[in-house]
Amino acid sequence: MKLVCRFVHSEGVATQALSSACALMLTMLLPEVAHGQCTQGSAGAPSLMISIASPITVARDAAVGSVIGQGTATVAFNSAAPSGVHCTTDASAVYANLQGGGSSGSNNVMPIGATGIGYTLQANGRYFPTGARTLPVSLFEPTSCNQAAGGKCYAYLGPTITMQLVKLSPLVSSQTLPAGPYFSTTVGGLNASTVSLANPVQIANQTCTVTTPSIGVSLGNVPLGRFHAVGSTSDTVPFQIGLNCAGVTTNYSITFTDNNHPANYSNVLSLASGSSASGVGIQIVKDGSPVSFGPDSSAAGNLHQMRVGSSAGSGSVVGLPFGGRYVKTGNTITAGSANGVATFTMSYQ
Structure with missing residues (x-):
């Protein structure tokens, strides 16, 4: 599984409706x-x-x-x-x-x-x-x-x-x-x-810096016997996303996006082209629970965006802990390679 960081800058307009008349x-x-x-x-x-x-x-x-x-x-x-x-x-x-x-x-x-x-x-x-x-x-x-x-x-x-x-x-x-x-x-x-x-x-200009813009996570070789019912998983392999917010006071949130199918908003990452296995997918895990994927956007309130921390401006590099694992998605699993690519977009609010 490979993770690639993307930055998308949100735009908005003021919603305040006020008179344009001039006061004297x-x-x-x-x-x-x-x-x-x-x-x-x-x-x-x-x-x-x-x-x-x-x-x-x-x-x-x-x-x-x-x-x-x-x-x-x-x-x-x-x-x-x-x-x-x-x-x-x-x-x-x-x-x-x-x-x-x-x-x-x-x-x-x-x-x-x-x-x-x-x-x-x-x-x-x-x-x-x-x-x-x-x-x-x-x-x-x-x-x-x-x-x-x-x-x-x-x-x-x-x-x-x-x-x-x-x-x-x-x-x-x-x-x-x-x-x-x-x-x-x-x-x-x-x-x-x-x-x-x-x-x-x-x-x-307030911003944080992602110190790990590209992360490779090896989920290893998992025997077919490890999977039983649909939804059963392999062991979770931990990884971290590094973030440097020194001198910045902000809350930070993250959205993961399925690079192969951007409209996939489930909690199972689809397999990338070239994968030969079937009946299996990949999950990104936060605090023991699978993360749902969302659109590639930094806009506040983006679908499945989740707040993962805050900075008071005095800290250095922090590691945001996540994990990756395989999950059984079909009644039958075919052995082979099973790779996936997800992107993550940080939002500072």
């Missing part, structure tokens, strides 16, 4: 700098500095669309020095991803260059898109921001903005996301808000 914080106060029919407050445009904990370790099998980190910032509006933009007519608002690329998906994910990572910005449960939209003049009237009559509303992003980092690629390399401006808003041609990452964020 509207506040009443006195204007300062004018630009056509729009005026910027005396405090200028608020700059939201968002801190995200670093480093971030990205699980190799985390689905595309998974949130891998986040941070929040709040704008404290100063009534003595208003910030944002007030307009006396309909105004164009432009939302720009300063890292390049437009927003996409139900939660308006914006790419961060070619990093394989994107980000979202949200306020009051709404996700900001890129692009332009028209803000009606009614948004700048006192009733829109619940202020006293005779005042003026100012538009800016806030009051609380949450930035989420999102996995966009099946494989994310180790890298550092730079601090600095990521998103800006202009209203009527005036800067209304800027969102920046306050600190560099280190990204580490």
Whole structure:
């Protein structure tokens, strides 16, 4: 019996359904700098500095669309020095991803260059898109921001903005996301808000290494008299799959696949072509019980995937114990060679 390791990277999409409408914080106060029919407050445009904990370790099998980190910032509006933009007519608002690329998906994910990572910005449960939209003049009237009559509303992003980092690629390399401006808003041609990452964020790709990618297991010569009723087996021959998860904190699972018949989901491995024996199959055993085979996939919840351990990041190479044995599958066994090939796929979740 031969075992061959395969790596299949799972992909997924975010299932969160969220509005793509943009949220604006509207506040009443006195204007300062004018630009056509729009005026910027005396405090200028608020700059939201968002801190995200670093480093971030990205699980190799985390689905595309998974949130891998986040941070929040709040704008404290100063009534003595208003910030944002007030307009006396309909105004164009432009939302720009300063890292390049437009927003996409139900939660308006914006790419961060070619990093394989994107980000979202949200306020009051709404996700900001890129692009332009028209803000009606009614948004700048006192009733829109619940202020006293005779005042003026100012538009800016806030009051609380949450930035989420999102996995966009099946494989994310180790890298550092730079601090600095990521998103800006202009209203009527005036800067209304800027969102920046306050600190560099280190990204580490989480994975373990299989140290035994190909394993040969000799089940030996077994006399026919060893088998009696259907289901009787030979002695189990132990083997181990080596896994190095040093520096990685993860749970790991495994799926075995019948290489000769990938759609075989039973607990008996079919004989490979060239085998001359009949009435017998091969079983892989874990803790005394035969393992059922499944599809060649690392996706979480894959059919007959089983969790076999976890790593806290401080260990070295571990050996995952299994065994192999022959099993009688027919009423009559014909002597001869009986070989099989199974693959195994690791999943880190």
